[in-house]
Amino acid sequence: MKTTIAQVGQYVDKEVTIGAWLANKRSSGKIAFLQLRDGTGFIQGVVVKAEVAETLFQQAKSLTQESSLYVTGIVRKDERSSFGYELTVTDLNVIHEAEGYPITPKAHGTEFLMDNRHLWIRSKKQHAVMKIRNEIIKSTYDFFFSKGFTKLDSPILTGSSPEGTSELFHTKYFDEDAFLSQSGQLYAEAGAMALNRVFTFGPTFRAEKSKTRRHLIEFWMIEPEMAFVEHEESLDIQEEYVCYLAEQVRKNCDLELDLLERDKEKLAAIKGPFPRVTYDDALELLHEKGFDDIVWGDDFGSPHETALAEHYDKPVFITRYPKSLKPFYMQPAPDRDDVVLCADLIAPEGYGEIIGGSERIHDYDLLKQEIEAHGLPLDAYQWYLDLRKYGSVPHSGFGLGLERTVAWLSGIEHVRETIAFPRLLNRLYP
Template sequence: MESIQILDAKKHVGETVQIGAWVANKRSSGKIAFLQLRDGTAYFQGIVVKSEVGEEVFQLAKNLNQETAVLVTGEIREDSRSKFGYEIGISGLEVVGESHDYPITPKEHGTDFLMDHRHLWLRSSKQHAIMQIRNEIIRATYEFFNKNGFIKIDPPILTGSAPEGTTDLFETNYFDQKAYLSQSGQLYMEAAAMAFGKVFSFGPTFRAEKSKTRRHLIEFWMIEPEMAFMHQEESLEVQEQYVAFLVQNVLDNCDYALDVLGRDREVLKKYTKLPFPRISYDDAVELLQKNGFDDIQWGDDFGSPHETFIANSFDQPVFILNYPKAIKPFYMKPHPTREDVVICADMIAPEGYGEIIGGSERAIDHEYLLEQIRAHGLDENEYSWYLDLRKYGSVPHTGFGLGLERTVTWLSGIEHVRESIPFPRLLNRIYP
């Protein structure tokens, strides 16, 4: 007898198989027990008929507690009534691990309760679906960059300086000196691009920002490509191709998860149409002011309501180009005809999900960068290696960073970023 996973049930219709699973829920009548089974790949129904299995097995099935681990034996059948499309007619049942008083029941629970039990909440069908989409985005990311000639480079997590000149860093002792948990691998990826041409990193980053918004995490994952001999417009094309590729792969490979989440596929399909619209920062400010946003002035950074209105005006991901120099990091290339803006772009996701990508063309002039480092009050000795990149064969180069969790949140259609990562780290939460 073959042991299979629930997701592969469609390949075994009419066969008797064995499946290791957990009992997510159950209901029974006098003669039939219906078990909602999950095994980590999918959920489906197991049916136990008293007249077919005998009194002992039927009573065992009727008395199973939520989240009891079982081995079930039975025949795979088509089930046109369920979205999954298949079920198992159970002929044999063995309890592997008992469960008693499982705290997360089918009733409603508060967010704090669920977060305190995140180690168990991950078992629910919605959380399972979100993690499936997260996994597909990760898989598709590697496929996209490998197909397009990028090499993966891993920047350090412990650094001696702040890439973006911020104070929102986690400080630690590195033997006899200070070190920080990385907030971005970008500067190191610039060095890697000078060695390998096209590179990307994929790893954890940390921000000690005391924010409680639905878009912010303390620990999150970033995908950060960097490309030598490339200008900003070419980078924007890579960015939109990459995002459209992610959306298409979620549509192609996450059918079951999208069903569970109730995500409208027609809405997602709009996000595969290229090119994505572009609007300058100047025009974005004017658009907002004309539509009642009296709080925004040129030189301000955009908040969530501003980004939401701009993206919804286009009904697609939209690039906002060339922000004021004063509100962007020191390493961005100055605009060739304007002193007040830099060559950069943020990609804003529609439906209120905000910025998912930030990128720019990088400044390549050694003296300009040295001047900017000093102007930002940074220690130029800490950045001497970064300045070296402008002394030994500097070339035009550009890059961007995509936030994995914000992208998962957007494509899943969920409300809060905390559900997009297995164990979220929030301002007041480091448990479990």
């Protein structure tokens, strides 16, 4: 019976064949232990000299790291294994013998590993991170589809910037200027006016010259937009979504979390309600904690976000930021014209902002005024203004950064390990 490592539990005490690669091996005079992987998981294959032909045993002992092979054997329960099973090998058929595999079981430097990222993702820990990322993606679709959202695909090539910044990758679109998208939000708003509740999920690009452990040049964003939803209701949905992601990772990635030595009690504690703290109150709290250099109107940096999250020891919404810090499309607060109805969700354990969201301006004249005040070309945003011209409604949305969320839930320090092929300030290879 041909199967995969992930499915061997269905075949206890039966003989199966698995296509696999040799991740590592060790042997004594009488037994060879083969650490096998097939992309779905890892399992130990045991070759006992007294139970197989001498040629097979010698072949097992001489296998090289990352050689590919078909392995046939009897599936056994193994309580000592975190996986729960091992394979008593009865036959081997080498497909390709690898030579000089560069990533050995010894320690390697980060730059070396990044240069060999195409091979590094085969390792156990990197495999675990990719599986957790996959669970978050699956859970995202499950959550939003269960809530009646429609998936909308926004363009990657755009003629304008949602954030109104210069941190854009410029390209030529035949005889026009174009940019790589830094957000699907504006298009998602158009989708919400047609389909009520939508979400986009795609790559975004920021030409930000940052080298911090939280930043990538190319990253993936989940961006829901919701018609007839005001600010507080949007926060409720964000909270429910994040709690659902944490629950699904904890439920379905137990082996991966153990391999990464993630404190699962931290994930179990991710439950609502999350504190909702205004920027003003957060600033006062920071002053109490000794951050005397930050004044009203300053943005919060990594140390400030970390201090706020540690104070509450759970995700915390920071709301009503100064208008001067936020993009042009955010709805002003009804009682103050110097703050907007927005929120950043700050993750604990030093992972920083994972969600940014707001209620959007739905008044035509006000939005036009803000576009002009920010020095943006009115003609490029005319289609966006049209959304406020033909049946405008209150609406809200947010964006969750996938890689930061993967890093937080998996306990990985740097976002470069949360995507298969990261694009960093100094890295476009491989």
